Amino acid sequence: METAHERHNARYTFSMAGVLLSGLLLAACQSGPMLDLSNVDTTQASSENISSLTQVINANPRDAEGYNVRGSAYGRGGRYAQALKDFDTAISLNPNFYQAYSNRALIHRFMGDNGKAIIDYNRALQINPNYDVAYIGRGNVYRQANRTQEAFNDFEKAIQLDTTDPRAYHNRGLIYQGQGQHSYAIEDFSTSVSLAPDASEPYNGRGLSYLALNQEDNAFADFNMAIKLDAKNAEAWTNQALIFERRGDKARASRSYRKAIQLKPSYQPAKDGLSRTQ
Template sequence: MGALSERRAARYGFSMAAALLSGVLLAACQSGPAIDLGNVDATQASSENISSLTQVINANPRDPEGYNVRGSAYGRGGRYQQALKDFDTAISLNPNFYQAYANRALIYRFMGDNGKALADYNRALQINPSYDAAYIGRGNVYRQAGRTQEAFGDFEKAIQLDTTDARAYHNRGLIYQGQGQHTYAIEDFSTAISLAPDASEPYNGRGLSYLAMNQEDNAFADFNMAIKLDSKNAEAWTNQALIYERRGEKAKAAKSYREAVRLKPAYQPAKDGLSRTQ
């Protein structure tokens, strides 16, 4: 291949990668995972764990805290109806139990009932206007509904309350990223990492912003760390593959795209990348 053809190929490769990055960033900003109870943990709802919590409730049937704790265990295990029943009981025993309202809101959110989720978050914040977890939860509902300004305000409020919950910074970082404010996004993702160093998502998010700023080595390091922390993160595998593809390492790119498709068969950026490289 002549020098002119090589330059044209290089320009084409960069343009293709930029276009793909734009699509990946859009997907991340629209549906990037938050760091909460979204990952079902069956051990939380194991028979042994639930049995011990039930014994506590039986010993103190008028204590709303027991129902709140067991409801949280049911929720982490994906047993949403049982969780709702426990939170309902906790709230009936203590109508000002703002943590139970916020926990029930999270279950409603997972079930796709955002109207009830918002109502419960609003009630929790009426009872305790300084409850950072409720601002973060409500902000997630707003962000996923495309109500970006309201979401940003809720994450900002949680941060102003000196929250130590990494989700506030991670989710505000996603909004900054969607607005193309990658320097601010990187700062927020870095703070989220300092608060939750074992979480995969902030590394993946920061990597995308590094890539948007053409800091490829930093991006690659972050995608690799995201995979190390969570080998089931299909988005991180896709983004690692994108770096390999940009570097012309098609075999490695195809391998990573293939793993992403295996983990998340409907994830379009991974499917498109695999069709380009295999």
């Protein structure tokens, strides 16, 4: 997650924590839909669902695809150790299964082993140099490690491959934003919004860049939309409060800061804002 950054007016802190689009994806199968790992869905790893997937594996125990699909279900359900074991098996059965390498990389990342994640993303890209998912996944690991240029290069590569994954644009936008290139950031956030109109974070990110360019009305509209899409987005509540504060409406600002603190009690920009507006 991003740290807090001060933008145009030094009196105000623009919250950046949590801007990173949380849509981390697992390829469930070689050509099938993507699974979202950003929020644990225990039903994916329910006994009933796992039992049916296990039946498929038992019927075809040498089919790597079955293990990849079940591993994705385990991963979506937060059962990372089981997911890792299934991806290991899928790769042992098919050493060129680049989607399984990318899936296993994401599990490594969620388990805190970024070194192994990078190794698996590298292997996936050795097998398929045009696999946009792996570039985006590896770019996210690089961003976490503050290897900004390498992260930018990976997101850029995914975009050059004509990816339709909104994370590539959103994350490149975050890098532009961190470098103060807000016009480029707004363009990337807008593309991300067009690809994932129901995602809250790109609106929040774009709002921050609008605010940095003193386009307050546009920023306010984006923060409000971020909240509408995800009422649990503490950063968006904080940024909405910041606009109220800038406009001299301390009562509304205080309410929004309080809401952010209810959602994220340790979030310092909201705590600082509340202390200013109480």
